Amino acid sequence: MNFERPQLIRDEIYQLLRHQILSGGIQPGARIAEIELCERFGVSRTPIREAIQRLVQEGMLEANANKSVRVRVLSAEEARQSYEVREALDGLAAELAAQHYTEEDAASLRDALHDLKQDRDDYREQTRLDLLFHRKIALASHNQMLVQALNNLEHTVAIIKHMTGTYNLMPETTVQHEAILDAILQRDVKTAGQLARDHVRFFGDLVVQQLHEMTRN
Numbered sequence: 138m139n140f141e142r143p144q145l146i147r148d149e150i151y152q153l154l155r156h157q158i159l160s161g162g163i164q165p166g167a168r169i170a171e172i173e174l175c176e177r178f179g180v181s182r183t184p185i186r187e188a189i190q191r192l193v194q195e196g197m198l199e200a201n202a203n204k205s206v207r208v209r210v211l212s213a214e215e216a217r218q219s220y221e222v223r224e225a226l227d228g229l230a231a232e233l234a235a236q237h238y239t240e241e242d243a244a245s246l247r248d249a250l251h252d253l254k255q256d257r258d259d260y261r262e263q264t265r266l267d268l269l270f271h272r273k274i275a276l277a278s279h280n281q282m283l284v285q286a287l288n289n290l291e292h293t294v295a296i297i298k299h300m301t302g303t304y305n306l307m308p309e310t311t312v313q314h315e316a317i318l319d320a321i322l323q324r325d326v327k328t329a330g331q332l333a334r335d336h337v338r339f340f341g342d343l344v345v346q347q348l349h350e351m352t353r354n
Contacts, residue, residue, distance in 0.1 A: 147184035150174065151191050158197050158208055159292065161261040161299040169198060169206045197292055211297055213348035219293045220341030224334050226287050227271060231317060231333035233278035235326045242277035243322055249273045250318055254311060264298050270314065274321065274333070301347045310340065 157163040174185045189206055192198040199209045211219070234242070249270040253263075268291055275287045313336040320329035 146178070146180055147187045150178060150180075150184055151188035154188060154192060155197065158192070159295045160265060161295075163208055165208045165210045165296050165300045167208050169208070171206075195289075195292060197296065209296055211293065211300065211348075213345050213352060215293075216297050216348050217341070217345045219290065219297065220337060220345070223287075223290055223294060224337040224341065226283065226290065227274070227337050228330040228334035230271075230275040230278045230280075230283055230287065231321060232326045232330035233280055233283065234274050235321045235324050235329040237279045238277040238321060242273075246270075246273050246277060246318055246321070250314055253314065260302060261299075264295070267298075268295060274317070277321070297344055297348075301344045301351075310336070313339065 154163070154169070163169075169189060171182055171185050171189070175182055178185070189198060193200055193206070197209055198206050200206050238246070249266070253266045253270050272287070272291065275284045278284070313332065317329060317332045317336060320332055
């Protein structure tokens with residue numbers, strides 16, 4: 138039991154920090170202070186450092202030359218590349234979902250879109266629901282390698298969204314989400330894939346433009 142306890146503490150801290158980063162509770166650029174975390178959890182630096190190192194390896198945190206650690210801040214070019222990959226993968230996910238979705242998947246997708254369409258002032262919650270809708274499309278593809286790849290990319294996309302604050306609940310994106318789901322449920326493979334790619338490209342252009350403006354300012 139004494140052997141397992143440090144590992145459990147490390148994993149608990151990792152999960153908490155990861156959730157805070159992806160939900161926007163800890164904003165991009167925010168510093169992660171080991172001493173504060175030690176005091177907060179009442180543990181030594183070892184499990185804290187192990188959890189931080191794992192998040193650095195996953196690309197959610199970045200270590201600087203002065204040994205400080207902060208939530209990763211992405212450039213406009215990194216965002217462009219991320220959305221370029223997401224465009225291809227989301228298109229594939231929609232195509233496979235149109236081929237392989239079950240009735241259970243269909244109900245889950247309808248529920249996710251219903252929740253996403255509700256008018257919310259809470260940007261963090263609205264972003265969570267947007268990512269969840271896309272994640273459920275990936276799950277409906279029933280391709281675990283694709284699901285894993287999109288889950289990894291979701292970390293970067295979440296950070297970009299929290300950096301820019303670009304609102305997902307716009308008339309254009311709402312219509313796009315509805316059209317994607319309709320094509321999937323009609324098992325229209327080609328249309329589902331194209332609509333998904335167009336949607337990601339539309340939103341990707343918005344966040345890249347905003348990141349360029351933030352850099353100039």
